[in-house]
Amino acid sequence: MYIVMIASECAPVSKVGGLADVVDGLSRELSNKGHKVEVILPYYDCMKHPAVKDLQGNSVQVSVPCNGKEILSTVHRAAAHDNECFFIKPQSPERYFDRGVYYGKGDDDERFTVFSLSAIEFLLATGRRPDIIHCHDWQTAVIPVLLKNKYKHSALSETKTCYTIHNIWHQGKTTEKILKMVGIEPSAAAVKDNMTDDSDRAYINLMKGGIAYSDVVTTVSPKYAEETMTNQMGEGMQATLSKYSGKYTGIINGVDYDSWSPASDRHIPFNYDADTIEDKYKNKEYLRKKLSMKQDFKPIVSVVGRLDMQKGVHLIRHSLLYALNNGMQFILLGSSPDTEIDLYFHHLKSYLKDNHDCHICLGHDEELAHLIYAGADMILIPSLFEPCGLTQMIAMRYGTVPVVRSTGGLSDTVFDAEVSAKPAAERNGFSFDDFSYDAVSLALKRASMVWHEKPYTFREIMLTGMKTDYSWMASADKYISLYNKVSGKW
Numbered sequence: 001m002y003i004v005m006i007a008s009e010c011a012p013v014s015k016v017g018g019l020a021d022v023v024d025g026l027s028r029e030l031s032n033k034g035h036k037v038e039v040i041l042p043y044y045d046c047m048k049h050p051a052v053k054d055l056q057g058n059s060v061q062v063s064v065p066c067n068g069k070e071i072l073s074t075v076h077r078a079a080a081h082d083n084e085c086f087f088i089k090p091q092s093p094e095r096y097f098d099r100g101v102y103y104g105k106g107d108d109d110e111r112f113t114v115f116s117l118s119a120i121e122f123l124l125a126t127g128r129r130p131d132i133i134h135c136h137d138w139q140t141a142v143i144p145v146l147l148k149n150k151y152k153h154s155a156l157s158e159t160k161t162c163y164t165i166h167n168i169w170h171q172g173k174t175t176e177k178i179l180k181m182v183g184i185e186p187s188a189a190a191v192k193d194n195m196t197d198d199s200d201r202a203y204i205n206l207m208k209g210g211i212a213y214s215d216v217v218t219t220v221s222p223k224y225a226e227e228t229m230t231n232q233m234g235e236g237m238q239a240t241l242s243k244y245s246g247k248y249t250g251i252i253n254g255v256d257y258d259s260w261s262p263a264s265d266r267h268i269p270f271n272y273d274a275d276t277i278e279d280k281y282k283n284k285e286y287l288r289k290k291l292s293m294k295q296d297f298k299p300i301v302s303v304v305g306r307l308d309m310q311k312g313v314h315l316i317r318h319s320l321l322y323a324l325n326n327g328m329q330f331i332l333l334g335s336s337p338d339t340e341i342d343l344y345f346h347h348l349k350s351y352l353k354d355n356h357d358c359h360i361c362l363g364h365d366e367e368l369a370h371l372i373y374a375g376a377d378m379i380l381i382p383s384l385f386e387p388c389g390l391t392q393m394i395a396m397r398y399g400t401v402p403v404v405r406s407t408g409g410l411s412d413t414v415f416d417a418e419v420s421a422k423p424a425a426e427r428n429g430f431s432f433d434d435f436s437y438d439a440v441s442l443a444l445k446r447a448s449m450v451w452h453e454k455p456y457t458f459r460e461i462m463l464t465g466m467k468t469d470y471s472w473m474a475s476a477d478k479y480i481s482l483y484n485k486v487s488g489k490w
């Protein structure tokens with residue numbers, strides 16, 4: 001099968017969050033399984049150029065009809081992390097992707113719409129006829145809209161579209177101007193119906209259009225698919241998703257085990273696997289030494305992640321103090337663009353500077369993240385919502401037991417050691433339901449008690465996580481089945 005991924009991010013070249021990991025990991029796994037995969041990305045000035053091979057080598061110019069005139073987009077062909085990529089640079093005075101950042105400019109709607117339109121024109125101009133175009137999040141949601149409207153009689157009319165929602169909070173709410181820009185009449189009855197924002201009818205919603213016009217819609221875990229169809233968590237998209245529930249499904253993301261495996265990880269001093277799990281404790285000792293923490297008979301609870309509302313930042317603050325007061329050590333590695341949150345943790349860090357049961361690292365540190373996964377006993381993820389979540393799956397690979405709030409992908413991947421409908425052999429962590437101090441404290445207390453009083457049971461929980469396969473293998477197969485179903489070819 002011939003699949004073209006069109007997205008605003010792809011690791012390691014242009015990564016802001018989980019979207020980048022999915023585009024990279026899924027594309028590589030599909031190629032490994034023998035499919036032809038090409039990835040189309042914006043040519044950002046700030047992307048990681050060393051991660052791209054031969055970027056300047058091969059390029060074509062494509063003429064793109066936009067806003068009643070023609071603009072030229074240059075498309076560079078290059079390889080990134082084994083993916084065959086095309087980087088699009090529109091040559092317009094706006095210099096859409098020369099902004100020094102990936103997102104956050106007032107004209108993001110225009111930037112990514114011009115990118116999406118250029119991607120379609122590139123496919124047409126170069127005679128590419130993929131079986132599937134796979135689009136991601138609001139940034140490329142206009143592609144299915146264009147293919148089913150303006151381009152419905154083009155050479156891409158047979159191509160099917162798959163649209164993946166990575167986070168329902170960002171929907172691409174914009175004005176009719178964006179549709180007019182790409183040659184779609186917003187007042188046409190069907191377009192109006194399919195794209196008017198349900199919460200504010202003065203706006204156009206790009207994600208809603210992507211859902212309505214795609215042949216199949218996915219999100220990144222089965223539980224999140226359910227949650228996004230509810231009034232509580234649908235963020236205004238619940239009616240649309242419920243209407244299209246027949247073509248909407250959740251597929252859990254995979255972990256890239258080339259980067260995340262304790263047996264081969266070059267960032268950790270002592271490699272280990274399920275058979276040599278004792279060596280995990282050498283990493284624990286090393287981690288404590290590196291962070292000037294006390295060597296003591298205590299479990300280390302860790303947090304690795306963005307410090308924001310989604311991640312349950314106030315529960316993280318509470319848990320840190322709860323852990324220290326209840327016989328546990330705590331390591332926090334996190335960053336926050338929110339100055340108030342950042343300041344709070346800086347104050348907490350200086351308040352706790354003499355406490356050798358605790359270490360707070362504020363910022364992004366890839367190497368330390370690997371070491372924490374290897375050296376900690378538990379990872380805490382008390383998210384308000386979590387479309388999929390990677391850290392729990394990475395941690396489990398390293399024998400680090402997740403303590404999570406049961407929501408979205410966390411609920412699909414973490415099964416409580418003591419209270420779960422799953423058989424004992426599948427129980428791999430600790431979970432709680434309420435988004436409250438009491439609930440997270442109780443979960444930490446239970447995990448700590450098992451660690452102290454039932455070390456054999458704790459070891460079994462660790463091993464269950466280590467042995468479970470969260471690689472892209474199975475998830476890529478699920479995407480292939482969907483592609484097959486919609487293309488009707490295989």
Ligand code: ADP
Pocket residue numbers: 017018019304305306333334335363364365366369388389390391392
């Ligand atoms: P998100 O919602 O941010 O996409 P995920 O759990 O899906 O959360 O993925 C987070 C990824 O980013 C993981 O690979 C995690 O190791 C990494 N990460 C998060 N914060 C940091 C940090 N401060 N330093 C290093 N790596 C981090």
